[in-house]
Amino acid sequence: MSHAAIDSTGAGHGSLRTYLIGFGLAVVLTVIPFALVMYSDWPTQYIVYGVFAAAVVQILVHLHYFLHLDRSSDQSWNVAAIALTAIAIVVVVGGSLWVMIELHYYMQPHAMLTGPLGLG
Amino acid sequence: MGAGHAHAHDHEQEAVSNSVFGFWIYIMTDCVLFATVFVGYVVLSHNYAGGPTGKELFDLPYAFGETMFLLFSSVTYGFAMLAMYRGNRKQVLAWLAVTFLLGLGFISMELHEFTGMIMEGNGPDRSAFLSGFFTLVGTHGAHVSVGLLWMAVMMGQVMTKGLSTRVQSRLMRLSMFWHFLDVIWIGVFTVVYLMGVLQ
Numbered sequence: 001m002s003h004a005a006i007d008s009t010g011a012g013h014g015s016l017r018t019y020l021i022g023f024g025l026a027v028v029l030t031v032i033p034f035a036l037v038m039y040s041d042w043p044t045q046y047i048v049y050g051v052f053a054a055a056v057v058q059i060l061v062h063l064h065y066f067l068h069l070d071r072s073s074d075q076s077w078n079v080a081a082i083a084l085t086a087i088a089i090v091v092v093v094g095g096s097l098w099v100m101i102e103l104h105y106y107m108q109p110h111a112m113l114t115g116p117l118g119l120g
Numbered sequence: 121m122g123a124g125h126a127h128a129h130d131h132e133q134e135a136v137s138n139s140v141f142g143f144w145i146y147i148m149t150d151c152v153l154f155a156t157v158f159v160g161y162v163v164l165s166h167n168y169a170g171g172p173t174g175k176e177l178f179d180l181p182y183a184f185g186e187t188m189f190l191l192f193s194s195v196t197y198g199f200a201m202l203a204m205y206r207g208n209r210k211q212v213l214a215w216l217a218v219t220f221l222l223g224l225g226f227i228s229m230e231l232h233e234f235t236g237m238i239m240e241g242n243g244p245d246r247s248a249f250l251s252g253f254f255t256l257v258g259t260h261g262a263h264v265s266v267g268l269l270w271m272a273v274m275m276g277q278v279m280t281k282g283l284s285t286r287v288q289s290r291l292m293r294l295s296m297f298w299h300f301l302d303v304i305w306i307g308v309f310t311v312v313y314l315m316g317v318l319q
Contacts, residue, residue, distance in 0.1 A: 013205060019198040026191055034184050037314045044318060051318075055310040059303055066194055066299040078144050085148040089155040096159040
């Protein structure tokens with residue numbers, strides 16, 4: 001009995017098929033941003049959007065196909081934990097960047113009242 | 121037998137379930153740690169102090185190679201888990217060994233990159249940008265190194281203890297850790313390497 005497979009532990013587990021699908025998607029979502037930066041002649045702004053979009057989608061692919069995060073009930077606490085973490089990260093990253101971009105902007109001699117992000 | 125045995129099995133499952141969830145909470149705190157290191161890097165990423173920029177330092181095909189090592193290792197770890205659920209000890213060991221070598225390939229490439237930069241005088245003391253770079257990429261690399269050490273220990277445990285419930289529970293947690301490090305790496309190659317070259 002000690003060798004019995006463990007199941008329904010809240011960790012979830014995939015199959016050969018889901019791992020291969022996840023791998024295929026991850027390769028495509030890695031090749032796209034590298035190719036965009038190395039070979040494309042798009043305006044820089046569009047390349048940045050493309051690169052970040054690929055990263056966000058690839059993170060979701062990893063969470064779904066490799067970490068098996070989904071909306072099933074035995075995953076609900078894991079999802080709640082990652083949702084709270086996402087809020088903390090948004091506050092830390094967003095807050096720090098906001099403060100530092102504003103600081104950088106107002107340290108320059110030509111600072112205007114509208115502010116760099118239009119937020120005053 | 122019967123009811124008593126099933127009860128013991130349920131109890132074991134609950135213990136594994138709790139430890140897996142507890143480890144997930146640890147990973148979430150590690151996410152916040154990485155978020156702070158990422159934002160530190162981004163804030164300092166233009167402070168070159170007259171030193172080299174990301175565009176001059178980063179080699180994208182090289183970073184792509186590192187990325188592929190880590191991505192392949194994520195999938196081979198997945199195969200080790202599938203073998204574990206089938207109860208096939210030999211295959212678990214084989215896939216863990218493959219994963220270990222791929223992870224070692226990644227960390228060797230990273231160390232090679234770091235030593236090359238430091239030898240050329242572009243170490244973490246060169247500029248704030250490079251301090252941020254070594255802190256962020258180094259923190260990830262340190263995690264991967266600890267993951268490799270843990271994997272070596274788990275290979276030893278699978279060999280000596282077999283696929284007991286405890287060993288399976290540990291393999292599950294290492295699986296989460298290893299996949300998590302690959303997710304963090306997506307952020308690293310996007311924010312550091314791709315954005316660095318694009319500037």
